[in-house]
Amino acid sequence: MYQKILVPLDGSELSETIVPYVEQLATGADVKIVLTRVVEPLIRSAVLDIDQDMEVEFPSQKVNHVRDYLVGWKQYFRDRGLAADTLFLQGIAVDSILQAVQMVGADLVAMSSRGLSGLARVLYGSVSSGVLNRALCPLLLTRSPQPQAWKGINRILLPLDTSVRAEKAIAHVTAIAGHHGAEIVLLHVVRTTHQVTSFGDLQTELEEELVSKNLFSQLGEHQKLEQIREARRYILKLQNQLRDQGFSARGYLMYGRPTESILTLADEIETDLIAITNLGRTGLAKVLYGSVASAILNSGSYPLLIVPV
DSSP states (O other): OOSEEEEEOOSSTTGGGGHHHHHHHHTTSOOEEEEEEEEOOSOSOOOOOTTSOOOOOOOGGGHHHHHHHHHHHHHHHHHTTOEEEEEEEESOHHHHHHHHHHHHTOSEEEEESOSSSGGGOTTTSHHHHHHHHHOSSOEEEEOOSSOOOOOOOOEEEEEOOSOTTTTHHHHHHHHHHHHHTOEEEEEEEEOOTTOOOEEEOTTSOOOGGGSOHHHHHHHTTHHHHHHHHHHHHHHHHHHHHHHHTTOOEEEEEEESOHHHHHHHHHHHHTOSEEEEESOOSSTTTOTTTSHHHHHHHHHTSSOEEEEOO
16 A cells, blocks of 8 residues: 555645545555645746846735645644645645655545646646656545545456556556455557447357357458457456455456547446556557546546556
């Protein structure tokens, strides 16, 4: 499990929707929560006159309010028996958050993808994209429109593209699953040109006659058939390895668009968390500006754990 979780907040209820998720992760674990808020300068950029001394101006009237705000949330967590501390930052948000990660030794940054400021614009905004691009620790994101209690982490969906890089998320998923007793659901999506989401049967050895004529022709017949067989063997192998380690695990093979398939399965199994890496072999991996993570977040239904590789 994670030992130090950095939680950037911006004072809005939207940014605070991450709190129930942090509380769930930290409960029953030896975790320290560090709550932080960044006060940015009044002017982020300007043309400087090198003949005059200039100082960066910060909105001083916010300092006491920010301090009280962070102390209030620290007390909230401490009232629930969780270790919490505060870190007040002044500067540009991305740089300040990244500095805070190093300063406190955070091994997870947890934040909402919506809020008052640039902190909210996760995939295309400067703050979160900057954190994702440069942070070396995982990032937990949620986009719930209203604060809501997490019912617990009972099921984690882990999409994989068979690459070693994508497998970097496995260690994080098993750590969380082991602490919460959660089931791990493995998924591999076979891209098809007709892009219709459907399920493959992992329990039956794949033969040509078992593949529908429409799907089979779109997959390119023999060229794709062996790739599908390989993906099936891959998921079954990981599933059995996890079961041998004492985890509850099951695997799925799906055909269609990665994003649509992930969300379809997430709905069907009622997952509590989706975990992916920020790099891999296919479109599943292009997290920062790709459609997969964006669509998952925009669905507003599932928190997303992004593991850097």
